[in-house]
Amino acid sequence: MSDIVTSSDRRTFFLGVNTGYVTADLPDDRFVEFYESRASPQLHCAIVGNVVVPGGFGSNAATPTLTDNVIWEQVAKAIAAQGSVPGIQLATAWEGYEGSRKFVGLAGDQVINTARALVHTMGRGGIGDILDAFDSAAEMARNHGYGHVQVHAAHGYFLSLLVDARIYAEAEHVLDRLAAMATRLAADGCESSIRISLKTGDTEFDADGREEFQDRIAALPFDFFDLSSGFYNIDKRLIYPSLSHIRSDRLAESLSVAARHPAKAFILSGRAAHVAPDALPLNVHIGLCRDLIANPNFLTDPAHGCCGKNKCHYFSRGAEHLTCALWEREPMHLVRREASGDRA
Template sequence: MTTATASWSDKLVFLLGVNTGFVTDGEPDARYVDFYSQRSSADLHCAIVGNVVVPGGHASNRSTPSIGSNPIWAHLAGAIRERGSLPGIQLATTWEGYEGARKFRSADTAQVIGRAREFVRSLGRQGADRVLDYFGAAAAIAIEHGFSHVQVHAAHGYLLNLLVDERINPAASQVEDRLGRLAEWLRAQGVESSIRVSMRTGDIQFDASGASAFQDRIAALPFDFIDLSSGFYNVDKRLIYPARPEITIARFRDSIDVAQRHPTRRFIVSGRIAQRTSELPQNAHIGFCRDLIANPRFLVEPENGCRNHGKCHYYSRGGEHVTCPRWSETGG
């Protein structure tokens, strides 16, 4: 056992949701199943299948799957469970006309926030309720397919992120109430749950006011885990996919601050933290993404992970699906 893996012994480890792009006609294909099966094991608590669109929702790009009746979903959940991990699914939606930025940093971040407020205002209470109904329906479908962990994606500037932040949506407390009831319903079904949230957007002026209060409101929701991410996709993707030292350090510091403010709640902390897991408080668990993308055996080869080649950012590079130059070395 290495020093790194020894520090994970009292932690749960998650493969965080990633939009692989391995779809055919909007449905997961064999590549999709293989990707998650290869990375699942008894060393991994939960493999969360990433960025799955809810019924009635909208995809973030054309390579994003939508959950439905296709038996491939049950096959996927079974393949993950057979390898020893809990099958999880991350449910998400954007909105009609959404287009993810190709560049990593927007030149008009204030306009992104302004347009978000305008869109939420146009959606209204009935529109917001309809979106939350979609998430409830998707969760029920996921359970029928055999998923045992359901995550709602309220991060990265996607629709639920806008609805649950009172700085963008004045009626956010009503959304929180609905999400709380969904979390309680999932618990009653015997299903583990989590919510993914962006601690910051990347717009400095917006983040300077109310960020801690927003984080605290999310931490109070009755999900089993709060998955701490950062960044809005159309503001600053560098926060979502931290690579530069100053960004990884800031995200880690923010994560620890949130976890320490809420010692009775459980958090998932990520963002290139493989060598810093010994610094996590007791209530903070571990999320890996790019390291496991690069090397399916990363949990038993913790020194052999991501090398920051950047090829996994397929959408930003104009590609159709995730890839990594390391796969020829690791069998990924």
């Protein structure tokens, strides 16, 4: 495999992942080491994943919460010291949320109907409190030194319900609030992005209005649009596409969105490292996750990435934190390879 990046205009991102490396809802030493070892000058931005906004709710018991604690500044400095922009992904679920441990979960219409009932019950006041929390978290992240802020509006978490008019009738109000946040971040010299699901996994729901939803999101003033897919409690195979036909469908849909919006910048994920760079338009950037989990030096050693053992899906397996089958042969405390690519 050739180098991942072939154009100086194409950027590579380490996309948000929930590692489970937390103690008392805060990052611990394992968390810092995980991101520090994967940041490098070859990686534009390392986005610390699935961080709960103040007053929000985690997707599981091992999800970190953003606070004023100095550990968040230490994470940002560790990433920046290795040559990458420190990024942070802001998210929340809701009280009582439970993620499915099965890859194919509940019936899609059941999940969608429950989502509609939830946002109706919350009311505009409760939803306004959540949006205020995202605004506060973005400011807090900037104060901690993060140069990229991503809002997580994918996978069936709370914000993904609010940005979709097919679920929340007043979605335009939410989109206006997010647009204002992106504008403020840009004025402060900070990159921004939004992660969305191209589809939920419920066939009937996805058949009606999917492109209109995608196009409305693409009209927002974020710097990047991170294109994921799937709702966690409907079909996780869309989020973590190991099957070739799911990967090809996701690639085709991602490229279709990018083609409709040539002036906007998109992040392609779903084993994006295995897509030939010359097949991608210049407004599509590379998002990596599993390959960099498996090999912190993947950008200089792309022949050795994820081998599909699925131990990184720790929540689905009933484990407490992320592991990788490759770490059974190598300690996690990897020494960064020199430019020659030799192992330490």
